[in-house]
Amino acid sequence: MNTLQSIVYPVRDLDAAKVIHTAMLGTEPHTDRPFYVGFNVGGVEIGLDPHGHEKGLTAPVPYIRVADLDAALTEVQEAGATLAGEPQDVGGGTRIATVTDTDGNTLGLIQGS
Numbered sequence: 001m002n003t004l005q006s007i008v009y010p011v012r013d014l015d016a017a018k019v020i021h022t023a024m025l026g027t028e029p030h031t032d033r034p035f036y037v038g039f040n041v042g043g044v045e046i047g048l049d050p051h052g053h054e055k056g057l058t059a060p061v062p063y064i065r066v067a068d069l070d071a072a073l074t075e076v077q078e079a080g081a082t083l084a085g086e087p088q089d090v091g092g093g094t095r096i097a098t099v100t101d102t103d104g105n106t107l108g109l110i111q112g113s
Helices: 014-025 069-078
Strands: 003-010 031-033 036-041 044-049 061-065 082-091 094-100 106-111
Touching (some): 003 106, 069 094
Parallel strands (some): 003 044
Antiparallel strands (some): 031 036, 036 044, 094 106
């Protein structure tokens, strides 16, 4: 079974978004870098991406953990999704990719650590 791994929000002002999310989530970020701020809430990663808008994102993107990224991409594309972001290695043995559904929603897939 695939599981919800993370939700990543595209943000324009990382510092302002970090303050708001810290207050809302009631916890400090575990990762605080200029390129990403991450929180762990009940085992789900809540991320802030200051480059999300540059990637064309206009809303939060849920990332679903899958055992095999390539097989999952094939399956969701056969089901009608369109590849939006090619698979990429984001470090630590983790690979991600994004697709859009038939309504234009961006959905993420993640494999690895």
